[in-house]
Structure formats: structure tokens, C-alpha cells
Amino acid sequence: MTALAQVSGGSGPARTPPPARPGRHRLLPYLLLLPGAAWLLVFFAVPLLQLAAASLYDPTGSLSTGYALTWAFGNYPEALQAYWPQFARSFGYAGAALVLALLMGYPLAYAIAQKAGRWKNLLLVCVVAPMFTSFLVRTLAWKTILSDNGALVGLLRDVHLLGPDGRLLATPVAVVLGLTYNFLPFLVLPLYASLERLDHRLLEAASDLYAGPLHAFRTVTLPLSMPGLIAGTLLFFIPATGDYINAELLGTPNEYMIGNVIDSAFLVRLDYPQGAALSFLLMAAILAVVFVYLRRAGTEEVL
Amino acid sequence: MSARSAAQRSPAVANDGRSVRLSRWWADRWVMIVALLVLGYLFLPIAVVAGLSFNRPSSRLSYDFHEFTLDNWRQPCATSEMCDAVVRSAQIGFLATVGATVIGTLMAFALVRHRFRGRSGINLLIFLPMATPELVLGTSLLALFVSAGVPQGFWTIVIAHVMFCVSFVVVTVKARLAGMDRRLEEAAMDLYASEWQTFRRITLPLVLPGIVAAALLAFSLSFDDFIVTNFNAGTTVTFPMYVWGAAQRGIPPQVNVIGTAMFAIALLLVGLSSLRGGRSRRAALPVAAPAGRGAPAPAGPGRRATGPS
Structure with missing residues (x-):
């Protein structure tokens, strides 16, 4: 909820630098940090190392016989070779969902920030409210909405957008729709925070200087909303790529994403080296995409 | 315009x-x-969830609306496994919230109020868990617990939830602390309040809305978490895990009752908080804690709340 917190803090007092307290309390900050930092080190950083080690275990081992760390780098190309379609699908679906989400989320964020007036807070709550219900229950609701006997499929068949036996459920469309739906608020909130600060006198100035609405949008609104756009895109894309709930509940094994494979590697097939290698590949791929994206978007502020 | x-x-x-x-x-x-x-x-x-909570499904695996009934609401616990799972999720959520809120608030105070060496390292340690895919958080903890021989269950879930909630608590409390007017505390000190009195009577009441918002956010993140939990639960079943398992065997309609009730309760909390926050508008909104992980905008670019500086 920081987006909101931040926004309601708005253009309030600028952050004051931490006051210098010479000599006194020199140990205090470390004491305050200790429990949290220790927790994150032991249960976040160390596990990552453990996962890295597990990805280099001898793949012939098993949980019952025990694993040996043999620096088996071959686990990586093997995993990638076996599961590259799921990898490609993860990024493809998340990318498609991102495009949809931008088309829906930008007008929504803009309307709330610039056009809603006194309804602003209510509309913001409306953006967040769907998340009050369980993620899984909401996703299952899409099963009902997209079901073969449902009104939506009936309508699409009537207008011949779908063939007489056409379906939505268990297709890539369903998975992409589910991803778009589930992560849309993550895109809208930071975007809203940026757009809210947009001074609309700038837009008036643009129009006084004979910029049409489209031109004004391209040269004023869009560049000024860039920080929120970048933060929102990342907040949308990272969880969407790693998600496997939508693929499992709304798709079939033909729509499985890399998360489904990792889940089954760890929990069903108990192939830890492969699961660990795939997890690391996912993380590396996401980091690479994020890095390239940030370089191209030309903002260093986000990371 | x-x-x-x-x-x-x-x-x-x-x-x-x-x-x-x-x-x-x-x-x-x-x-x-x-x-x-x-x-x-x-x-x-x-x-749809609200509608389906009044549905008597035609078969176990059907997701379509069949017949209106109030039975699901009259007997929400007809499937006792489900209610057990809800209670367990609430217990885990409570413990994880307390843990994460306490240690996260301490960290936020250190970051906003003190100068110390290693700030950027700490910032990175707080930021990274939010940027890491949940899948990786879950699998890496699983790798740790397995190699350390720790049996997975209730407590490993609590540990994992505290881990991914801490960062969000820090960010939320930090935002509140950073926006606070230091002059109020200075005024108290000028009026001969001791440091402890100043903290008790001035600082804490002012930061409290931020801490409450952080706690609500942590609870909803924990209560709704599936991916990290799934890798660290052993045989323990939380509510999201129950729904996941039931999705293969057939979902009891009472799941929708729980979903609708969650929505109504959260909405009620937001309504109450905005009524109370009418006086100090700044406090009102952060309470709208969503139930999805990563919900807050971490790297809030404007204020650079999380970015390791």
C-alpha cells in the first residue's frame, strides 16, 4: 500500500535527513536492525545460496540416497533443453498480459488521478478491493465466467468470434486474461502515483502551444508518468512470469508455464537439481529482461 | 483538461x-x-464469487450456477477440512504479522532516524525479496529446510511468511515515518519531556497508523499466500492450499462463502478506517491492504523509499 501511503503523503514535507547524533546511540541503529537483518539473511540470502548449490548437485542422486555437490553445470543446459517451451510461454503470456494491462491500466490510472475529483479515494479503494478476496478463489471465478456454458462464450459464439465449438477455458486466452486480471492493480497503483503528481497546467501549456491531445500525451503526460510506468510494469511482469496458478486452473498442460514445471520438479518428481536449476534460470531471465528494460527506459531511479 | x-x-x-x-x-x-x-x-x-456463494452446484466439479440456496451461508463449515484450513491460515497470519511487524518497524526506525554504515547493503537486503519471484523464494527456502533436515510444517510456513512480509512492513512504516513532522518531537523535548516520554506520547501515536497499515498488509499477504506456502508446508494445509487441492477434486460451494466474507470484512475495515481517518486524511488510505503479494508499490520512484541509495 505504499503507493497509496506515498500518494497521500503526497507532495508533503520533503524528507528530512537523519539527524546527526554525535557519540550517542552509536550502537542503537545496529540493535534495531539486527533481528530483521538476521531474519532476511538466514531465510532469504542463505536459502538462495543453498538453491544455487542444489542446482549443481549430481543429478543422479535422489532425496533418499542423498545428493552430492559435484558442480554439475550440465544441469542448466539440460533443464533448458527439456523445458524451453514452458520458458518461452512464461514470457510470452506475461508479455501479452502486460500489453493488455497497459491498455486497461493507463486510462484507469489517468482517470483516477486527473479526472475523478472527490471520487479519487473511493476509486482507488475500488482498484484494490478485488484483492481482498483470496487470489485462488478469484481465479476460480474466471473458470465460471469463461465456462463453455457461460454467457460470455455464448455471446462470442453468437457474433461468430468463436466457432460453434470454440472455447475460452483451457486456452492461452484464458491464461492471459487471468494473468492480466490478477496483477492489474500492481500496474495501476504506481502509475496512479506518478500521474497524480502531474501538473495539468503543463497540459494546458501544451495545448496553448497548439499541441493536439495525442501530441500533448506523447510529449508531456507519457514522459512525466515514466517512473510510475516503469515501476508498475516491473511489479506486473515479475510476478506474472513466475505465476503458475492461472496456467494450472485456467489452462491445460499445453498452457503450462515454467512455474508449473518447477512446482512438479520439487513436489512431485522430487528432482531437486533440476528444479533448482530451473528456478535460477527463471530468476536470471527475469533479471536480464528487467535490466535491459531499465537500460532502454533510461531510468536508474527504480533500482 | x-x-x-x-x-x-x-x-x-x-x-x-x-x-x-x-x-x-x-x-x-x-x-x-x-x-x-x-x-x-x-x-x-x-x-461471481458472491453469486456462487448462493449456489447449489449440480455436481462436484461444476463451476456453473445451478440453483439458489442459503445452505452454504447457514453451514459454512459443512466441510470441516476447509474451516480447519481457514483457522490455520488465520493462526499463521497472526504469528507472521506479529513477527514481521515488530522486526520490520524496528528496521524502519533505524533507516529513517539513524545514520549508520552499511545502509545501502541493508536497503538491498530489504528490496531484493520484493523483487524476487515468489517461486524462487519458495524453492530456495525448501532447499534450505531439506538440506538442514528441518521437517516442514506449521512453523516453517510462519518463518517463510515473516521473511516475505518484513520488506513490505519496512517500506510502509518508513513512508509514514519519513513524512512525519520532526518539529513535534523537538517541541516535546523543549518542554522537558524525556526521550522515552517523547517516544511514548508523540512519536508512537504519530507512527501508529503506519504500523497498523503495515500489520494489515502483512496479514493479508500471509493469509492469501499460496506459492511460497506450497513449497514449505509439508502436510499442513492452509486455506489457499485447501482451495488448490480442492480444485482438482471439486470445490465445495462454501469456499465462495469464505471468499465473499473476506471481501466484506476487508471492505468494512477500510470503511471504518476512512471514517476514523476523516480528521487526519493521511492515515486513512494506507489501511486499504490488498491481499496479493507485492501489492504495494515498493520502489516508489518518487520518494525512492526502497531503492538502495
């Missing part, structure tokens, strides 16, 4: 006044109309 002034400027030759008025009306409103349609899209599944 842009739309209106553009329309004024546009060649309003007005050979047909009505169509000009119509196009101006449209230029003015289309963003709002699209926005409302998108909100409709966001609420559609909620409406």
Missing part, C-alpha cells in the same frame, strides 16, 4: 452543433468511461 481545451481550439465550425457537442462530450469523458469499464472487469469475478 487537455481534451477540453483541445476541443475548444478544434475547428468548431459548427455546421452541425449537435455532433460537435457530442464529440466534445466524448473527448471529455472517454477516459472515465474506459476506466469504469476496467473497474467492471476487476469486479466481475467478485460478483
Whole structure:
């Protein structure tokens, strides 16, 4: 909820630098940090190392016989070779969902920030409210909405957008729709925070200087909303790529994403080296995409 | 704004006044109309969940509306496994919330109020868990617990939840602390309040809304978490895990009762908080804690709340 917190803090007092307290309390900050930092080190950083080690275990081992760390780098190309379609699908679906989400989320964020007036807070709550219900229950609701006997499929068949036996459920469309739906608020909130600060006198100035609405949008609104756009895109894309709930509940094994494979590697097939290698590949791929994206978007502020 | 002034400027030759008025009306409103349609899209599944909570399904595996009934609401615990799972999720959520809120608040105070060496390292340690895919958080903890020989269950879930909630607590409390007027505390000190008195009577009450918001956020993150939990639960079943398992065997309609009730309770909390926060508007909104992980905008670019500086 920081987006909101931040926004309601708005253009309030600028952050004051931490006051210098010479000599006194020199140990205090470390004491305050200790429990949290220790927790994150032991249960976040160390596990990552453990996962890295597990990805280099001898793949012939098993949980019952025990694993040996043999620096088996071959686990990586093997995993990638076996599961590259799921990898490609993860990024493809998340990318498609991102495009949809931008088309829906930008007008929504803009309307709330610039056009809603006194309804602003209510509309913001409306953006967040769907998340009050369980993620899984909401996703299952899409099963009902997209079901073969449902009104939506009936309508699409009537207008011949779908063939007489056409379906939505268990297709890539369903998975992409589910991803778009589930992560849309993550895109809208930071975007809203940026757009809210947009001074609309700038837009008036643009129009006084004979910029049409489209031109004004391209040269004023869009560049000024860039920080929120970048933060929102990342907040949308990272969880969407790693998600496997939508693929499992709304798709079939033909729509499985890399998360489904990792889940089954760890929990069903108990192939830890492969699961660990795939997890690391996912993380590396996401980091690479994020890095390239940030370089191209030309903002260093986000990371 | 842009739309209106553009329309004024546009060649309003007005050979047909009505169509000009119509196009101006449209230029003015289309963003709002699209926005409302998108909100409709966001609420559609909620409406379906609420509707299905009154459904008597035709078969276990059917997701279609069949027949109206109040039975699900009269006996929400007809499937006792489900209610056990809800209770377990609440217990885990409570413990994880307490843990994460306490250690996260301490960290936020250290970061906003103190100078120390290693700040950027700490910032990175707080930021990274939010940027890491949940899948990786879950699998890496699983790798740790397995190699350390720790049996997985209730407590490993609590540990994992505290881990991914801490960062969000830090960010939320930090935002509140950073926006606070230091002069109030200085005034108290000038009036001979001791440091402890100043903290108790001035600082804490002012930061409290931020801490409450952080706690609510942590609880909803924990209560709704599936991916990390799934890898660290052993045989323990939380509510999301119950729903996941039931999705293969057939979902009891009472799941929708729980979903609707969660929605109503959260909405009620937001309503109450905005009523109370009427006086200090700043406090009102952060309470709207969503139930999805990563919900807050961490790297809030404006304030650079999380970015390791």
C-alpha cells in the first residue's frame, strides 16, 4: 500500500535527513536492525545460496540416497533443453498480459488521478478491493465466467468470434486474461502515483502551444508518468512470469508455464537439481529482461 | 483538461452543433468511461464469487450456477477440512504479522532516524525479496529446510511468511515515518519531556497508523499466500492450499462463502478506517491492504523509499 501511503503523503514535507547524533546511540541503529537483518539473511540470502548449490548437485542422486555437490553445470543446459517451451510461454503470456494491462491500466490510472475529483479515494479503494478476496478463489471465478456454458462464450459464439465449438477455458486466452486480471492493480497503483503528481497546467501549456491531445500525451503526460510506468510494469511482469496458478486452473498442460514445471520438479518428481536449476534460470531471465528494460527506459531511479 | 481545451481550439465550425457537442462530450469523458469499464472487469469475478456463494452446484466439479440456496451461508463449515484450513491460515497470519511487524518497524526506525554504515547493503537486503519471484523464494527456502533436515510444517510456513512480509512492513512504516513532522518531537523535548516520554506520547501515536497499515498488509499477504506456502508446508494445509487441492477434486460451494466474507470484512475495515481517518486524511488510505503479494508499490520512484541509495 505504499503507493497509496506515498500518494497521500503526497507532495508533503520533503524528507528530512537523519539527524546527526554525535557519540550517542552509536550502537542503537545496529540493535534495531539486527533481528530483521538476521531474519532476511538466514531465510532469504542463505536459502538462495543453498538453491544455487542444489542446482549443481549430481543429478543422479535422489532425496533418499542423498545428493552430492559435484558442480554439475550440465544441469542448466539440460533443464533448458527439456523445458524451453514452458520458458518461452512464461514470457510470452506475461508479455501479452502486460500489453493488455497497459491498455486497461493507463486510462484507469489517468482517470483516477486527473479526472475523478472527490471520487479519487473511493476509486482507488475500488482498484484494490478485488484483492481482498483470496487470489485462488478469484481465479476460480474466471473458470465460471469463461465456462463453455457461460454467457460470455455464448455471446462470442453468437457474433461468430468463436466457432460453434470454440472455447475460452483451457486456452492461452484464458491464461492471459487471468494473468492480466490478477496483477492489474500492481500496474495501476504506481502509475496512479506518478500521474497524480502531474501538473495539468503543463497540459494546458501544451495545448496553448497548439499541441493536439495525442501530441500533448506523447510529449508531456507519457514522459512525466515514466517512473510510475516503469515501476508498475516491473511489479506486473515479475510476478506474472513466475505465476503458475492461472496456467494450472485456467489452462491445460499445453498452457503450462515454467512455474508449473518447477512446482512438479520439487513436489512431485522430487528432482531437486533440476528444479533448482530451473528456478535460477527463471530468476536470471527475469533479471536480464528487467535490466535491459531499465537500460532502454533510461531510468536508474527504480533500482 | 487537455481534451477540453483541445476541443475548444478544434475547428468548431459548427455546421452541425449537435455532433460537435457530442464529440466534445466524448473527448471529455472517454477516459472515465474506459476506466469504469476496467473497474467492471476487476469486479466481475467478485460478483461471481458472491453469486456462487448462493449456489447449489449440480455436481462436484461444476463451476456453473445451478440453483439458489442459503445452505452454504447457514453451514459454512459443512466441510470441516476447509474451516480447519481457514483457522490455520488465520493462526499463521497472526504469528507472521506479529513477527514481521515488530522486526520490520524496528528496521524502519533505524533507516529513517539513524545514520549508520552499511545502509545501502541493508536497503538491498530489504528490496531484493520484493523483487524476487515468489517461486524462487519458495524453492530456495525448501532447499534450505531439506538440506538442514528441518521437517516442514506449521512453523516453517510462519518463518517463510515473516521473511516475505518484513520488506513490505519496512517500506510502509518508513513512508509514514519519513513524512512525519520532526518539529513535534523537538517541541516535546523543549518542554522537558524525556526521550522515552517523547517516544511514548508523540512519536508512537504519530507512527501508529503506519504500523497498523503495515500489520494489515502483512496479514493479508500471509493469509492469501499460496506459492511460497506450497513449497514449505509439508502436510499442513492452509486455506489457499485447501482451495488448490480442492480444485482438482471439486470445490465445495462454501469456499465462495469464505471468499465473499473476506471481501466484506476487508471492505468494512477500510470503511471504518476512512471514517476514523476523516480528521487526519493521511492515515486513512494506507489501511486499504490488498491481499496479493507485492501489492504495494515498493520502489516508489518518487520518494525512492526502497531503492538502495
